[in-house]
Amino acid sequence: MSSISSEEIISILRNEIENFEMISEEKEVGSVVWVGDGIATIYGIGHAMYGEIVIFENGVRGMVQDIKREQIGCVILGKEDEICEGTKVTRTGKRAGIPVGDAYLGRVVNALGEAVDGKGAIEAAEYRAIEQEAPGIADRQSVHEPLETGILAIDAMFPIGRGQRELIIGDRQTGKTSIALDAILNQRGKDVVCIYVAIGQKSSTIARLVHTLTKYDAMDYSVVFAATASDSASLQYIVPYAATALAEYFMYQGRDVLIVYDDLSKHAVAYRALSLLLERSPGREAYPGDVFYLHSRLLERASRLSDALGGGSITALPIVETQAGDVAAYIPTNVISITDGQIYLESDLFFSGMRPAVNVGLSVSRVGGAAQTKAMKRASGTIRIDLAQYREMEVFAQFGSDLDETTREQLRHGRSLMELLKQPLCHPLTLAEQVILLAAADDRAFSDMSAERIGEAKEQFLEYFAAHHAALLDRINEKKTLDDGLWDEIMGAVKTWKDGYLHEKQMYEK
Ligand SMILES: Nc1ncnc2c1ncn2[C@@H]1O[C@H](COP(=O)(O)OP(=O)(O)OP(=O)(O)O)[C@@H](O)[C@H]1O
Numbered sequence: 001m002s003s004i005s006s007e008e009i010i011s012i013l014r015n016e017i018e019n020f021e022m023i024s025e026e027k028e029v030g031s032v033v034w035v036g037d038g039i040a041t042i043y044g045i046g047h048a049m050y051g052e053i054v055i056f057e058n059g060v061r062g063m064v065q066d067i068k069r070e071q072i073g074c075v076i077l078g079k080e081d082e083i084c085e086g087t088k089v090t091r092t093g094k095r096a097g098i099p100v101g102d103a104y105l106g107r108v109v110n111a112l113g114e115a116v117d118g119k120g121a122i123e124a125a126e127y128r129a130i131e132q133e134a135p136g137i138a139d140r141q142s143v144h145e146p147l148e149t150g151i152l153a154i155d156a157m158f159p160i161g162r163g164q165r166e167l168i169i170g171d172r173q174t175g176k177t178s179i180a181l182d183a184i185l186n187q188r189g190k191d192v193v194c195i196y197v198a199i200g201q202k203s204s205t206i207a208r209l210v211h212t213l214t215k216y217d218a219m220d221y222s223v224v225f226a227a228t229a230s231d232s233a234s235l236q237y238i239v240p241y242a243a244t245a246l247a248e249y250f251m252y253q254g255r256d257v258l259i260v261y262d263d264l265s266k267h268a269v270a271y272r273a274l275s276l277l278l279e280r281s282p283g284r285e286a287y288p289g290d291v292f293y294l295h296s297r298l299l300e301r302a303s304r305l306s307d308a309l310g311g312g313s314i315t316a317l318p319i320v321e322t323q324a325g326d327v328a329a330y331i332p333t334n335v336i337s338i339t340d341g342q343i344y345l346e347s348d349l350f351f352s353g354m355r356p357a358v359n360v361g362l363s364v365s366r367v368g369g370a371a372q373t374k375a376m377k378r379a380s381g382t383i384r385i386d387l388a389q390y391r392e393m394e395v396f397a398q399f400g401s402d403l404d405e406t407t408r409e410q411l412r413h414g415r416s417l418m419e420l421l422k423q424p425l426c427h428p429l430t431l432a433e434q435v436i437l438l439a440a441a442d443d444r445a446f447s448d449m450s451a452e453r454i455g456e457a458k459e460q461f462l463e464y465f466a467a468h469h470a471a472l473l474d475r476i477n478e479k480k481t482l483d484d485g486l487w488d489e490i491m492g493a494v495k496t497w498k499d500g501y502l503h504e505k506q507m508y509e510k
């Protein structure tokens with residue numbers, strides 16, 4: 001047995017005392033006093049921050065949403081089955097965040113950024129807080145580049161620019177999701193990252209959407225965030241913020257992002273449920289007082305960054321469902337006032353066969369011409385005014401047939417424009433296709449045909465141009481402007497087609 005001298009012991013002790021560091025970890029632990037409906041009340045945690053993440057004994061996370069003198073209220077981000085009275089809860093000191101990274105492209109994830117498509121875990125590049133402050137004024141630049149949806153009615157009349165927020169609003173089953181989906185499909189090969197956020201929808205609906213995205217090769221540049229109707233209100237509440245955090249990850253790399261929130265009405269309902277459970281006082285339509293801020297702080301994060309910050313952008317297409325066309329209800333008016341315009345879809349139009357059912361009079365894009373290519377600006381010319389006149393005159397025309405020739409001509413033109421704006425699902429049109437269709441309409445090429453015939457003639461027209469004027473189409477798509485020479489060339493081709501088509505039709509009918 002070796003003996004240690006007293007000096008040695010003293011020197012060891014002295015060394016230890018000298019090197020002693022006060023390391024104390026701040027770890028506050030509380031316990032659950034009440035749990036239910038995705039909410040837990042915790043007693044014993046004194047210094048929690050609003051929005052902080054806490055961890056329950058069984059590993060489930062919660063987010064602090066309510067701070068009172070003696071207790072805090074938090075929403076449970078996971079299963080609440082194993083949480084009971086007395087369950088220990090630990091503070092983390094961190095605010096809620098999700099992992100982000102390029103590996104998310106092509107994946108379907110839940111509100112916490114965890115894969116739900118059965119393709120294994122996703123390797124994250126970094127971690128971002130789900131609540132971020134929106135870029136300030138100096139960090140932004142104005143919207144100047146179009147984000148083409150491939151839908152003629154929108155690109156020609158209500159152009160959407162990169163960095164803009166355009167609301168899609170309408171009753172149930174009026175084609176709201178379809179417009180957003182078509183816009184995503186049209187981004188193939190355009191280097192735009194697309195994020196679709198499903199809030200409170202049926203799993204089967206989301207599965208169908210993912211199937212469509214996969215079928216049209218759109219999944220490799222897209223991410224789907226899903227908080228289904230069966231997920232807790234807290235997950236439905238945080239999912240748009242989480243998805244926006246991923247969008248920001250891409251935007252700060254200088255990339256362009258398109259994000260669709262489908263839909264914010266259900267988001268507001270989830271938030272209302274949470275707020276009522278947290279015993280906040282209800283206001284109009286039983287929504288809590290801060291429901292405006294709920295959506296404004298989300299949509300303000302859409303922006304076009306300045307060149308100094310890389311020039312990336314987030315374009316937001318929020319969707320809101322109205323009841324019986326009531327745009328004056330609480331949530332619709334809020335979101336209308338936050339966004340830079342709205343595409344208003346109408347049930348009557350939808351059922352009369354006008355699809356997409358865009359109401360031209362009530363839709364608007366406040367960014368307007370700045371978000372259109374020069375070619376589109378020239379080609380779309382007076383289409384909005386023509387349609388407005390048509391709708392006005394249509395009402396008068398119902399009363400009598402005694403109309404002068406100019407009026408009748410305007411009616412015919414309006415009717416043909418309405419027919420041209422009809423577009424089947426998943427058939428986005430290129431810039432050049434839209435330009436030549438508008439040019440043909442400007443030349444009244446379709447005016448003399450009956451409404452039923454126009455659809456077929458339009459198909460034939462596009463086929464004819466693809467077959468005989470492919471170079472011309474390429475030139476329009478490339479240059480994106482129309483000088484007089486190019487315009488005349490288009491008009492010449494339109495005229496040749498018209499003569500040939502009508503001649504052929506007459507032969508056929510004889
Ligand atoms: N342009 C179109 N042409 C033909 N059919 C369409 C068009 N747009 C939408 N539809 C059809 O209309 C139906 C409703 O469309 P969609 O799901 O996009 O509407 P929604 O407003 O999102 O509905 P919900 O209120 O249920 O979310 C779908 O069956 C879709 O296929």
Ligand SMILES: [Mg+2]
Nearest residue numbers: 176177178262
């Ligand atoms: Mg929908």
